[in-house]
Amino acid sequence: MNRSAICIKMLMLLKARGKMNTLELAKELETNPRNIREFKKELVTAGYNIQEVKGRYGGYYLDEDCLFPSLKLTKDEIDALNESRGIVDSHPEFVGRDFFHSGLDKVLCADKDTKSMMHYYVNQTGLALSLQEYNMVQTVQLAMDRKQSVEISYQTLSQKDVSTFLLDPYEIIHYKNAYYVIGFSHKRNEYRTYRFSIQRMKQCKLTDKRFLRDSSFNVASFIGKESLIKASFIRFEILVKTEFIRMFKEQYWGLDFKEIKKNDGILCTFMAEDPNKIYQQLFLFQDKAKLVAPLENKNEYCRMVKDILHMYQE
Numbered sequence: 672m673n674r675s676a677i678c679i680k681m682l683m684l685l686k687a688r689g690k691m692n693t694l695e696l697a698k699e700l701e702t703n704p705r706n707i708r709e710f711k712k713e714l715v716t717a718g719y720n721i722q723e724v725k726g727r728y729g730g731y732y733l734d735e736d737c738l739f740p741s742l743k744l745t746k747d748e749i750d751a752l753n754e755s756r757g758i759v760d761s762h763p764e765f766v767g768r769d770f771f772h773s774g775l776d777k778v779l780c781a782d783k784d785t786k787s788m789m790h791y792y793v794n795q796t797g798l799a800l801s802l803q804e805y806n807m808v809q810t811v812q813l814a815m816d817r818k819q820s821v822e823i824s825y826q827t828l829s830q831k832d833v834s835t836f837l838l839d840p841y842e843i844i845h846y847k848n849a850y851y852v853i854g855f856s857h858k859r860n861e862y863r864t865y866r867f868s869i870q871r872m873k874q875c876k877l878t879d880k881r882f883l884r885d886s887s888f889n890v891a892s893f894i895g896k897e898s899l900i901k902a903s904f905i906r907f908e909i910l911v912k913t914e915f916i917r918m919f920k921e922q923y924w925g926l927d928f929k930e931i932k933k934n935d936g937i938l939c940t941f942m943a944e945d946p947n948k949i950y951q952q953l954f955l956f957q958d959k960a961k962l963v964a965p966l967e968n969k970n971e972y973c974r975m976v977k978d979i980l981h982m983y984q985e
Contacts, residue, residue, distance in 0.1 A: 677702060678710050682719060685733040692730035707731075712879055758931065775886070804850070804867050807875040811840045811852050811867075818881050820857070824874040825865055833873055834858070838865070839882040842890050844926070853890065855882075862888070890927050904942040907949060908964040911937045915959040922952055938963070950975060 677700050684691060684699055697704040711721050711731060720734040752775060759771050814821045821840055826833040836858035844851045850867040865872060904926070911919045916930070916937045925943030932938075943949055950972050953962060962969045 674710075674713075678713050681707075681710050682714055682733065685721070685731060690724065690730040690732040696731065715881075801869055803869050804872075807867055807872055808843065808850055810875050810877055811843060814877055815840050815843070818884065820878045820880040820882055822874075822876045822878050823865065823872060825872050827871065835874075837878065837880065838863075839884075841884065841888055844890075855885070904944055905946060905965065905968065906940060906942050907962070907968070909939045909953065909960050910935065910963050911939055911956075911960045913937055915956065919956065919960060924949070924952070946971070 681696060681700060684696065691699075693704045693707045696707050700707075700710075711723070714721050721731055722734045723729070723731050755775070759765055759768055765771075811821055813819075820837045822835065823838055824833050824835045836856060838852070838854045838856055840852050840854040841862075842853045844853065851864050852867065853862060853864050855861070856863040907925065909919075909924075910933065913936050916939075919937075919939065924939070925941035928939065928941040930937050930939055946968050949962075949968075953960060953972065954976075962972050
């Protein structure tokens with residue numbers, strides 16, 4: 672039997688007989704006992720909750736009370752589910768918002784065919800990465816897509832020794848000629864930020880450990896005067912006509928870019944430092960996009976447009 676067939680047979684045995692130890696499974700599957708743990712890992716990765724009991728009378732069993740079958744979502748289904756977050760968040764009166772986010776995270780985490788979704792927030796292009804740094808970025812990107820932890824070996828500029836620990840990666844940020852990963856550190860038991868640099872990150876490996884993304888995590892909390900990216904960022908809201916949203920998204924607007932579907936278009940929200948740059952890009956879209964917030968910047972942009980109109984009317 673090939674590996675997949677053996678895993679299926681192991682699943683059926685556990686389902687039919689309940690708890691079985693390593694030797695019993697190896698005999699039924701006609702394989703080496705050392706392989707059983709690897710087959711168990713593959714079943715867990717596929718979404719089956721295989722539990723292990725240690726000790727003389729221990730063994731493996733299938734916990735069907737917590738079984739969540741593997742999903743195969745289409746890209747449109749994934750996009751629709753992610754878009755629903757924005758719709759729920761736009762209604763703060765909805766008392767079940769936290770339960771909605773945690774439930775949706777479980778659904779998306781169970782999907783095994785999710786297409787790679789870029790998490791980079793790029794505000795400056797042209798950064799050259801070494802081959803080692805590039806490979807580490809790709810490893811973390813893969814870990815985010817699969818909801819798997821990474822093991823990183825890291826040494827801050829003030830440390831004498833390298834520290835190795837598990838990290839649940841949430842976002843990759845490119846800012847001021849550097850790439851960073853934001854994630855939950857198992858060593859520190861809190862969210863931390865680590866820079867992709869051969870002088871700091873010595874090694875980065877994908878692990879078999881899966882994690883469930885915390886729905887309360889907000890990348891915006893890492894952007895501000897007292898956080899990783901220390902600057903005066905402004906949260907902009909621009910309403911774009913639906914038929915021009917693809918053209919709008921071809922431009923880079925800022926960090927933490929999100930879309931919320933409205934009756935009269937798509938509301939795009941993001942964080943940016945330079946209002947004048949936003950005004951220049953917005954002007955190119957004429958009546959296809961409207962600055963909604965903040966009110967102070969909306970009024971400033973209106974004054975600029977009126978001044979231009981007045982100049983041509985003289």
